[in-house]
Amino acid sequence: MGTRPTNSAAYWQRWCVPGLALLLLLGGCSGRLDNDSIVYKRSPLKPAELLQSDVDRMATLAMRNNLNSLYRLMNKLYLRNPREWRKSAFPDAAAAERAIQHAIEYNQDWPTLGGRRDVAALDYSLSPAFQGDRVAAFTYAIGSMLVTAHGGRTEFYLTDSFDAQFIHNAARNLEKAAWMLSNRRDAAGRPLLLSNEISEQGSNLSYAVEFGKMVARLDLLTHVLEERYRRMGANYAQSLFLLNFLPVQ
Structure with missing residues (x-):
């Protein structure tokens, strides 16, 4: 006598849904990277990573x-422009850097930008009208622009979606x-x-190098996303063409 087929819907409700909920709770699936994950390149495996596809994990690492x-x-700019952090109430550049990181990572406004974020803040931070700490405003503007382009998140899971056009636009910005x-x-x-500086005393293009790294990561993620959606359509068309049946056991 054959075994009785399993009711897939009941099985999912009884075992899978509670299991996924537990993983979300244990892993802190908040959609935002904690500071240690950003500062350090190596972090312990979190249970919530089981809810990430390869593309989700790649996007999370690229954001980090x-x-x-x-x-x-930001650190390099403060070293060359120490007058900027002195425009604020922070005791030193390190304190200013910590405050800017916190504002970016926790989706908070930066006081001197008047509620501006991403591209609006970016243009304002390097305009003659701006009188505050330009390093802080410029860094915050770029950080908020990156987060906005990724749907307001810094960590990504199976339930999240990406707009490749916005990420492409962020690279151009x-x-x-x-x-x-x-x-x-x-x-x-x-x-x-x-x-950046090119003079008789020497050259310093380290700023351009960091910008280049960020642009390259965004462009690679854009291509991966476009290919993923293209392959989804191609795989579906192949299944129709080859008349592949789905397995039943």
């Missing part, structure tokens, strides 16, 4: 590495931001922020 690159840029950083000047012709 892009924020790391952004924070290195970073290219423009790099150009603005090198070329925006005040009324006296001085750079608003000192960054």
Whole structure:
């Protein structure tokens, strides 16, 4: 006598749904990277990672590495432009950096930007009208732009979706931001922020290098997303063409 078929819907409700809920609770599936995951490249395996596809994991790692690159840029900019953090109430540059990271990672407004975020904040941070800490505003603007382009999240799971066009646009915005950083000047012709330098004393293109890394990661993720959706359609068409039946046991 054959075994009785399992009721798949009842099985899912009884075992799978509670199991997934438990993984979400244990893993802290909040959609936002904790600071240790951003600062350190190695972090212990979390149960919630079982709810990530390969693309989800790739997007999460790319976001973590892009924020790391952004924070290195911020540190470099403060080293060359110490006058900027002194415009704020922070005791030193390190305190300013921690506050900016917190605002980016926890989706909070930056006080001197008047509620502006992402592209609006980016343009304002390097405009003559802005009088505050430009390093803080510029860094926050890029960070909020990256998060917005990824649907307001920094961690990604099976239930999340991506818009490849927005991520592509973020890459192009970073290219423009790099150009603005090198070329925006005040009324006296001085750079608003000192960054890349090529002179008789030597060259410093480390800022451009970090921008290039971020752009490359975003472009790669864009191509992966486009290919994933294209392959989904191709696989479906192949199944129809080959008349493949689905397994029943």
